[in-house]
């Protein structure tokens with residue numbers, strides 16, 4: 001008998017996804033990897049699935065091992081490798097075969113590939129998979145793109161391998177071509193913002209309140225039982241509590257303060273900018289990672305601006321920090337969902353926003369209790385234009401904005417950087433400001449370039465003869 005699905009690319013994510021397909025998925029899985037020995041090694045290492053894993057040692061034999069229409073999941077590095085594999089597979093496949101790119105692709109690439117393969121025998125799917133290594137093995141959150149009739153074929157398999165939230169599988173069809181990878185990109189942008197805000201709060205605990213890592217760990221663990229309950233808060237508690245076996249110091253105190261990034265957060269920000277949507281909390285998070293990576297420059301600048309003891313934090317306790325974090329988080333998610341709403345219109349995707357919140361409730365990195373509230377917000381009859389207008393969040397933001405204000409103000413006075421928390425606050429204040437200051441910008445533009453302006457008291461477009469400067 002032939003294999004029902006194939007996994008091409010057996011790095012950690014690919015290998016775990018293959019095991020998940022064999023295990024929860026109940027599939028017979030053909031395996032192939034460019035370094036061919038890996039397929040056999042994976043099968044050998046998992047004798048429990050001996051019957052369901054079919055290692056192959058050439059692309060031809062991999063394709064040959066699959067039942068038709070073939071379902072092939074690519075788990076190779078995003079970028080050129082995906083194009084190379086598609087090109088290599090193309091002559092070997094038959095009409096109706098399905099190729100799923102399950103890596104973290106740039107959705108622009110996915111759109112291009114979907115267009116290029118439109119008239120080919122291959123039915124192409126770009127699919128976002130979140131949940132890291134463990135998620136891939138035991139249940140990720142899956143955001144599938146591509147045509148609806150292809151999803152009808154692969155959906156049942158995906159439902160079996162996806163994470164479950166109270167029994168409901170965390171997988172859905174997002175829309176055609178790049179929709180799945182776009183939603184995954186925004187997931188990662190939100191992930192960056194969420195992580196940065198948590199790190200800023202940790203910075204306040206450490207540098208403002210003098211908490212040791214073990215004490216900060218306890219705070220996060222406590223918060224994980226409340227409204228902030230989420231995977232990222234949970235792992236913050238776990239990582240802060242961990243001790244380095246070599247030195248006996250907290251692990252976080254021996255880890256270099258330079259963040260890595262593979263680009264998805266940056267893509268989210270770039271796409272938001274292209275769509276003319278404000279994504280300031282995501283931008284702040286990406287920028288903070290960039291500055292973190294310039295460690296030597298920070299050391300040099302720090303030596304020049306050694307301002308001595310900064311002002312002490314006042315009026316900031318752990319409860320205020322918790323409320324501030326919750327409020328800023330609501331604002332960051334509001335931005336993330338506006339980006340998706342705008343993309344949905346621009347690309348004609350009709351993204352299922354409520355469903356997205358639903359399938360992020362389990363399996364993915366940003367899974368949280370909070371996403372349940374977002375699900376409810378989009379379940380209402382009318383799609384909100386911004387989560388900040390939804391009654392449940394209005395209540396929470398009204399209750400928390402004072403704390404966010406105090407925390408940002410006090411951190412700023414103490415010289416503790418809070419770029420994402422303050423970006424959240426500024427967005428909130430800008431959005432609720434009925435009379436803004438762009439009237440001055442319009443006046444300036446009209447003066448130097450006759451760019452025209454509109455008036456409050458009359459309809460039409462106007463130019464004023466400003467005094468010569």
Ligand code: 6PG
Nearest residue numbers: 130131132188261262263264365
């Ligand atoms: C996920 C993660 C996953 C990966 C990120 C990390 O949803 O499972 O987002 O995709 O861990 O790409 O991104 P950085 O390396 O950019 O932090």
